[in-house]
Amino acid sequence: MSGLFASRSVGTTSNGPAPSSELMLQNDRTLANPPEDSISDMSFSSQADYLAVASWDKKVRIYEVSPQGDSQGRAMYEHQAPVLTAQWFQDGSKVVSGGCDNAVRAHDLQSSQTIQIGQHDAPVSSVRAVDVGSGSPVVASASWDKTLRYWDLRQQQAISTIQLPERAYSMDSQGKLLVVGTAERHICVIDLSNPGQIFKNTQSPLKWQTRVVACYPSGNGYAVTSIEGRCAIQYVDDAEQAKLGFSFKCHRDQATPPRNDNLIYSVNGVSFHPVYGTFCTAGSDGTVHFWDKDSRSRLKFSRPVGGTISSTAFNRNGTLFAYAVSYDWSKGYQFNTPNYPNMVKIHPTNDSETKQRPKK
Template sequence: MSFLQASSTTSTSATTGQELINDITVNNPPEDTVSDLSFSPQQDLLAVASWDKKVRIYEIDPSSGNNQGRALYEHAAPVFSTSWTFDGTKVVSGGADKQVKLFDIQSQQAQQIGAHDQPIKCVKYVECGSTNTPAVVSASWDKTLKYWDMRSPQPITTINLPERAYCMDTSQKLLVVGCAERHLAIIDLNNPQQIFKTTQSPLKYQTRTVACYPQGNGYAVGSIEGRCAIQYIDDAEQSKYGFSFKCHRKQPNATTSTTSAIRGSTSNESHAYAVNSIAFHPVFGTFSTAGSDGTFCYWDKDAKQRLKSFPGLDQTITATTFNRTGTIFAYALGYDWSQGYMGNRPDYPNQIKLHAVKEEEIKQKKKR
């Protein structure tokens, strides 16, 4: 069955496992856990950052799912983050070697464009101010955020963060950094030299992932205890529309892998798993969550509704992303060390899967 046919088959029960059976496996995956996935905004090229110290770029045929390696470059230590320039000609990355690197797709050359005093946890490409000045922004465990203009080894600006950076996302003129001790730093890229607002995550435990809404008016936060919070920049919008919900939880006696719905679980006892990745759909503005329980789900924040839950995969999902048209959902399976070194079996898979997104899975449902 082809990739497109798989996307048009009728929906079967999530508990059967049939829905993911046609998901395409990416050839020649990384040799260690995938830390980040990023699709080009211009074509179906997927950049993959891994603990094996490499960034790989794969070319994907959107109609068949066929894929092949297009490029590869290395860091001196595990790579934690990767992102594309808006024109799709370059990839940026950062990691434990404390370097920001820029890779040119055309020339296949990588160069260092920045550095921090501690490992770099996140990198993004942004456009700042009313003139949309391009820059690479990096956030580090050294508690700083730096902007780079890609031609100079000196940062344009350095901002002190409230704590170590754990995650970061951007959309429109919004940049949000999730830091240690549940701090969130919000930056308006119209005024990129300073933090617009610092706040605490409404979730009680450590922040694992953050994702900005496509409109740039808010963000979703995921934490290690299987919770997600829907947040807005505007205080009035926040008080009206903001909320948090449980997800990526398993009843210990359940035979199937399920997640509790937004409206809460019926049983008192459940095992909570980290929400490792949140990704917003570029067309419908709905979103996915994926976790250490090995499941991913699609949600509609405006209707406070779970749209679709998928069968469990018995491996942690470490990273996810949609392609620019929202027709492919890429997710990475690998070990996340949540079970300590004892859980790292030699046969634990490192895989990247491509799921053909059906419109009925991800589109908002009509109000009854």
């Protein structure tokens, strides 16, 4: 069921009139005082328009963003190596992060204190604050050491550890659903009602390396993307999956003559709109696309923004969309030149871009 969204080639650079389906990003505001190296992860607070940004410069920065997209820095803290992931606690009081120092750290906004709450044996690729019914906040961290660990801020040791089939590349959570994507295309689905074991082990339906997993706001499924310009819509329930699951091609472009094949790009960012359940994809081609999975249609798409897009995030009500334009390391360190763009752009959204279309 590939190509269901594809009405035109992705990432077109035509200079003709902008079609009504084009996502206009030209006037988006740039985040003030951005990181000094590639941006690996971003997350908006669920309580206020505060954006946490993780970077390869070993820092996590926290910004306050206005409804128009203007911004100012509010806090910053450091790891001892590149930071790969930064996410908010549900109550907006803390940011939790992980990185190549193998550490899981939490920063309290009110006290400005940063503490280490966990340790892995290899870099930490993803963290999420989750509810496991313990009555206190718990942090889940996934690592290249092939484990998923749970941390209680009141304890020094992990309260539980799950062995994963391979190195963890991406993780997301919504409600009682936690999904981990690992190397060799393994997908581990965990029911947080029983957080100490894997509920379902499956494989990505995509043929190439997993790049991102992102859970639906409804908590009944997830999207998974690959380095090979594809996205799959997956459901936890087998009956729902048989009826509603599918995959599609995206972030591809026609090569210029004399080549007649497609240029294929990694899909680095997937974020779901918290109100409408529509979602974006963004990739190494530097384009952003908004999709409606239920009507299987593309809502809007942008022209290239001048660099690879490494991460994306919607704010708590979907009125702001952040996307990081920075090197994604897909071509090796030698392509990370000093003049490569490194910035976060803020796009105020509207319903014509993000609201679902009526089902046909």
